[in-house]
Amino acid sequence: MRGEIITTGSELITGRVADANACYAARRLHEACLSLQGITILGDDLHLLTDAIRRAVHRSRFIIITGGLGPTDDDLTVAAAAQALNLKLFLDEGLLARIRRCLAERHLPWQERYARLALIPQGATVLDPGGRACGFSLRHHNSWLFFLPGVPQEMRLLFDAFVLPALVNLASPGQCLEHRTLHLFGLNEAQLQEVMAQLAPFSQGVAIGYYPNFPETHLTLTAIGPSRPALTASLDRLTQLLAHKVGDTLIGPEADTLEELVGVRLRDLGLTLAVAESCTGGLLCQRLTSVAGASDYFLGGVVAYSNQAKIDLLRVPSHLLEKSGAVSAPTAEAMAKGAQEVFHASFALAVTGIAGPTGGSPQKPVGTVFLALANPQGVDTRRLHFHGDREQVRILAAQTALDWLRRELSHAARLSGH
Amino acid sequence: MRGEIITTGSELITGRVADANACYAARRLHEACLSLQGITILGDDLHLLTDAIRRAVHRSRFIIITGGLGPTDDDLTVAAAAQALNLKLFLDEGLLARIRRCLAERHLPWQERYARLALIPQGATVLDPGGRACGFSLRHHNSWLFFLPGVPQEMRLLFDAFVLPALVNLASPGQCLEHRTLHLFGLNEAQLQEVMAQLAPFSQGVAIGYYPNFPETHLTLTAIGPSRPALTASLDRLTQLLAHKVGDTLIGPEADTLEELVGVRLRDLGLTLAVAESCTGGLLCQRLTSVAGASDYFLGGVVAYSNQAKIDLLRVPSHLLEKSGAVSAPTAEAMAKGAQEVFHASFALAVTGIAGPTGGSPQKPVGTVFLALANPQGVDTRRLHFHGDREQVRILAAQTALDWLRRELSHAARLSGH
Structure with missing residues (x-):
């Protein structure tokens, strides 16, 4: 069963915004194992839109059309559909009432042009997510058409609530769909494919997708079948087997990002964290504080870009900086210890390195990064070398530091029975 | 003169990557004032691709086709073009030699399948950017077709070097194109449109585009004419008039980002900067250090998430925190002064606020942010209120802080004659 997507909007063909829908x-x-023949992006042009819909119903079982459902003159999708499919438009009284109610709730005055929003082709079914923008669906001969708003949040809501379930049911009547996305860090796509090949006996009937998402790799698992509990059990088992193979390379299961997971663990264990950054320049702090409620466990950080700041704020001994240099294991260690002390934190993470493009040497080329992790028992350091431009080195350094802490905290949580 | 774009690749119609080309x-x-009828995105399917090219040459003066030019079996663009336009393929010896040279330079072994890369339709002209992936162009009756690689960097290089100049010349023979993008912060699209309306007498013949780019607004100016110096002069004049109207709302002209401009000014003036952050949690430091060479003027920052960190690292008096609270003008002021002192910096910027989603009160609702800027003469504070989610509040707070510093430094540069 193949389909296609038509998206409309002059902002799309002028490059003003990238198509997200x-x-x-x-x-x-x-x-969901449903395949697309193609995607057509058109401006607000009645003739082109009508032609595209007419052609689509001849070759596709399903057609998803987004955009052009608003109340202004450049919203032409409904008119194009009526023309292409030779259908009359009628005023849906229920839809009209919903629009009036919506406006009233937001204290917006009624305007005559809003009546256009309730004009839909005969035979159409309104897709109403409740209190938000509606869409509609339509059967034409052997094809199903779905008309959705162009605002991405509204489109996604309707797509997930109505379109996908209807299509899954159309493709496999009486079946349901179970899907999950797993996040991994430290295995590339090819390595992950190899691991999944070893799990082939357990992944029968599960569609697997690989999505590189720098610096992580995302894996999608999809199963379709008559019994949702059986599907859930099958994906649970596969996830467990994968976790067994790859260990902590799999991020989760309580959260999808390293900073969220670190937060969950620190809160569970009643511990606190501080950070000392040089080459990552605040990126580590910024990721940790992007989680709402981070102040429960995150005390703060020092971005010590100059040597003097390392000495004054992180108590790094000046002789150490002279002897080993700012980018070195001893300095990373002293930075972590210093941050742990000055913030009175249980854990402290330190990063110092050469993000580039300049500043490298034969002994310490661009991309050289030292990490240090101070825990209540002591400090460990690591030397790493990342490839990429300045921004990529910074992202990889911050990600690797967070990942190290996450693994250490997961280990601590297992030991303490959390 | 209207055209269309066809992009191919199964990664596009499976949603694995978003189309960027x-x-x-x-x-x-x-x-460049050239308009598009539409964009078609197709998987690696010979039949669909052939059909799309055939239809395109019937309705479009120019067709840009990206992707599917590689050496593997799913690269079908050349075969589809030959079939659609009824052309024979021939082996371009010059192109073959270039491919061999390219491989040799990268120490890659020759493989038979690379010969496919030199097979192009008869009548095609190779587009060679020198040492990088090539494309080709082709005239078919009244249409021009441009075939470009799918890798975005390669595609952009060829598009800018060959396709755009050729199309501008085709649309307006003997004319050239002058284009620039201006970045503004503090004026929304509607306000900017009003300003540009006042400048209408000076923008005749200049095409104007508005691109909201949160939290900035970008403005594009394009002029087409026979004399490049005249075009440059006309855009320079318009830019100057705009700058006169909007003042420092226009970012630049030496750099396009606030962090780069702040860097340029600090370096010119021989001054240094330190930062104290609370709600922005490192975002300000991260933006400042994303500029290569920032260590010349950026000494470092403290992310003081806890009150104790504000007291210990930034020397904020504890009675001040008790009396005024962590989110207050006196605390912002003390943070800026503290950062200036502990880092021995000429300037210090401090941010404290409530990013949400929780932590607001009737007196200080979510989105309340206090900024302080310490300069060698003293400290100023500002109270702001931003709307948006946690991430947006953080972005707006960091942007507004940087913008304040940029304006102050521009003023100082003007006074000192820099």
């Missing part, structure tokens, strides 16, 4: 729908459809 | 080309074309 088609990409979202394409990914979700692919995860 | 069509959006880039669409924007560049729009800036």
Whole structure:
């Protein structure tokens, strides 16, 4: 069963915004084992839009059309659909009432042009997520058409609530779909494919997708079948087997990001964290504080870009900086210890390195990074070498530091029975 | 003169990656006053691709086709073009030699399948950027077709070097194109449109585009004419008039980002900077250090998430925190002074606020942010209120802080004659 997507909007063909709806729908459809023939992006042009819909119903079982459902003159999707499919438009009284109610709730005055929003082709079914923008669906001969708003949040809501379930049921009547996305750090796509090949006996009937998402790799698992509990059990088992193979390379299961997981663990264990950054320049702090409620466990950090700041704020001995240099294991260790002390933190993470493009040497080329992790028992250091430009080195350094802490905290949580 | 874009690749219709090429080309074309009818995205399917090319040459003056030019079996663009336009393929010896040279330079062994890369339709002209992936162009009746690689960097290089100049010349023979993008912060699209309306007498013949780019607004100016010096002069004049109207709301002209401009000014003036952050949690430091060479003027920062850290590291008096609270003008002021002192910096910027989603009160709702800027003469504070989610509040707070510093430094530079 193949389909296609048509998205409309002059902002798309002038490059004013990148199309997000088609990409979202394409990914979700692919995860559900439904395939697309193509995506057509058009401006607000009645003739081109009508022609595209007419051609689509001839070759596709399903057609998803986004955008052009608003109340202004450049919203032409409904008119194009009526023309392409030779259908009359009628005023849906229920839809009209919903629109009036919505406006009233937001204290917006009624305007005549809003009545256009309730005009839909005969035979159409309104897709109403409740209190948000509606769409509609339509059967034409052997094809199903779904008309969705162009605002990405509204489109996604309707797509997930109505379109995907309807298509899964159309492709496999009486079946349901179970899907999950797993996040991994430290295995590339090829390595992950090899691991999944070893698990092939346990992944029968599960569609697997690989999505590189720098610096992580994302894996999607999709199963379709008559019994949701059986599907859930099958994906649970596969996830467990994968976790067994790859260990802590798999991020989760309580959260999808390293900073969230670190937060969950620190809160569970009643511990606190401080950070000392040089080459990452605040990126580590910024990721940790992007989690709401981070102040429960995150005390703060020092971005010590100059040597004097390392000495004054992190108590790094000046002779150490002279002897070993700012980018060295002893300095990283002293930075972590210093941050632990000055913030009175249980754990402290330190990063110092050469992000580039200049500042490298034969002994310490661009991309050289030292990490240090201070825990209540002592300090460990690591030397790493990352490839990429300045921004990539910074991202990899921050990610690797967070990952190290996450693994250490997971270990601590297992020991303490959390 | 209207055209269209066809991009191919199964990674696009499975949502594995978002299409970047069509959006880039669409924007560049729009800036050059060339318009698109639509964009078609297809998987690696010979039949669909052939059909799309055949239809395109019937309705479009120019067709830009990206992707599917590689050496593997799923690279079908050349075969589809030959089939659609009824052309024979021939082996371009010059192209073959270039491919061999390229491989040799990278110490890659020759493989038979690379010969496919030199097979192009009869009548095609190779587009060679020198040492990088090539494309080709082709005239078919009244249409021009441009075939470009799918790797975005390669595609952009060829698009800018060959496709855009050729199309501008085709649309307006003997004319050239002058384009620039201006970045503004503090004026929204509607306000900017009003300003540009006042400048209408001076913008005749200049195409104007507005691109909201949170938290900034970007403005594009494009002029087409026979004399490049005249075009440059006309855009220079318009830019000057705009700068006169909006003042420092226009970012630049020496750099496009606030962090780069702050860096340029600090370096010129021989001054240094330190930062004290609370709600922005490292974002300000991260932006400042994303500029290569920032260590010349950026000494470091303290992310003081806990009150104790504000007291211990930034010397904020504890009675001040008790009396005024962590989110207050006196605390922001003390943080800036503290950062200036402990880092021995000429300037220090401090941010404290409530990013949300919790922590607000009737007196200080979520989105309340206090900024302080310490200069060698003293400290100023500002109270702001931003709307948006946690991430947006953080971004706006960091942007506003940097913008304040940029304006102050620009003022200082003007006074000192820099």
